[in-house]
Amino acid sequence: MRRRTIQPFFRETELQKTDLVMPVFVDESISAPLAIPSMPGQFRHPVDGVADYCERLRDAGIGAVILFGIPAKKDSEATEAYAPDGVVQRAIRSIRERLPGMVITTDVCACEYTDHGHCGIIGETVDGPDLENDLSLELMARIALSHAENGADIVAPSCMLDGMVKTIREALDAAGYQDTLIMSYSSKFASALYGPFRDAADSGFSFGDRTTYQIDPGNAREAIMESELDVAEGADILMVKPAGIYLDILASVAGFGLPVAAYQVSGEYAMIKAAGERGWLDERAVALESLVAIKRAGADLIITYFAEDVARWFNEE
Numbered sequence: 001m002r003r004r005t006i007q008p009f010f011r012e013t014e015l016q017k018t019d020l021v022m023p024v025f026v027d028e029s030i031s032a033p034l035a036i037p038s039m040p041g042q043f044r045h046p047v048d049g050v051a052d053y054c055e056r057l058r059d060a061g062i063g064a065v066i067l068f069g070i071p072a073k074k075d076s077e078a079t080e081a082y083a084p085d086g087v088v089q090r091a092i093r094s095i096r097e098r099l100p101g102m103v104i105t106t107d108v109c110a111c112e113y114t115d116h117g118h119c120g121i122i123g124e125t126v127d128g129p130d131l132e133n134d135l136s137l138e139l140m141a142r143i144a145l146s147h148a149e150n151g152a153d154i155v156a157p158s159c160m161l162d163g164m165v166k167t168i169r170e171a172l173d174a175a176g177y178q179d180t181l182i183m184s185y186s187s188k189f190a191s192a193l194y195g196p197f198r199d200a201a202d203s204g205f206s207f208g209d210r211t212t213y214q215i216d217p218g219n220a221r222e223a224i225m226e227s228e229l230d231v232a233e234g235a236d237i238l239m240v241k242p243a244g245i246y247l248d249i250l251a252s253v254a255g256f257g258l259p260v261a262a263y264q265v266s267g268e269y270a271m272i273k274a275a276g277e278r279g280w281l282d283e284r285a286v287a288l289e290s291l292v293a294i295k296r297a298g299a300d301l302i303i304t305y306f307a308e309d310v311a312r313w314f315n316e317e
């Protein structure tokens with residue numbers, strides 16, 4: 001009994017609402033929230049409903065979001081990704097107007113905007129069609145700048161191209177956005193846990209996959225090296241993705257001294273959710289345990305689809 005009374009004073013890691021970032025999908029083609037079948041409890045939001053949703057998050061105690069856009073039109077060069085009236089640009093403006101204090105991060109990539117589903121501009125190489133590095137870098141800088149211009153606090157480039165962070169930093173600085181932070185998806189593994197996200201964001205492929213520019217799950221040294229490169233290029237926040245089954249990587253990357261974000265991805269969410277729905281696991285207990293473990297391993301920020309649920313659970317206590 002005595003032991004139980006004293007225990008909370010010795011707890012080393014305490015999960016808080018301010019640790020959490022909620023991923024928000026904004027779909028230009030819908031007029032009401034649309035459920036995502038492989039991620040129960042998650043929805044795509046229409047552009048004119050996204051500020052309402054973020055206000056609900058803010059009221060629950062979640063003060064940070066990361067936005068993913070689903071454009072109505074795709075093309076080979078992802079032009080909608082940087083269009084002034086693109087889906088993310090409009091979403092940022094409407095959230096910013098309603099909730100000046102909300103921390104807005106944006107995913108900077110092209111894969112949701114290209115008709116071929118890849119993360120940049122495709123060129124012909126000796127091995128067939130593949131990402132054209134320089135043109136893709138230019139595109140990333142253009143997308144990041146357009147998000148900053150519309151009011152994003154943090155831009156999060158996710159495609160892991162060589163030189164990506166440096167190119168974006170230079171473009172932001174040159175335009176006067178020195179205060180816009182870069183959260184780099186620095187240690188992003190070629191994981192099978194991204195499946196449900198592809199349902200959510202319509203980002204399948206017309207050919208190939210992303211294994212050429214994501215890290216092999218067996219490679220720890222490579223993951224650390226990728227993060228070191230991003231530190232050298234000027235990243236403000238590093239990221240490890242997925243989170244829960246890469247805690248060793250997270251602990252190593254946390255040693256660099258920069259803030260570290262961990263992305264508990266769609267598959268991690270779906271597994272806990274599905275087992276919870278079948279009564280095989282206690283969803284709430286397992287979700288909280290997974291998040292506390294991610295924080296214990298060194299994450300300063302946790303991007304998680306459970307963010308709103310956790311805030312509600314804490315508010316009920």
Ligand SMILES: [Zn+2]
Nearest residue numbers: 109110111119
């Ligand atoms: Zn991408």
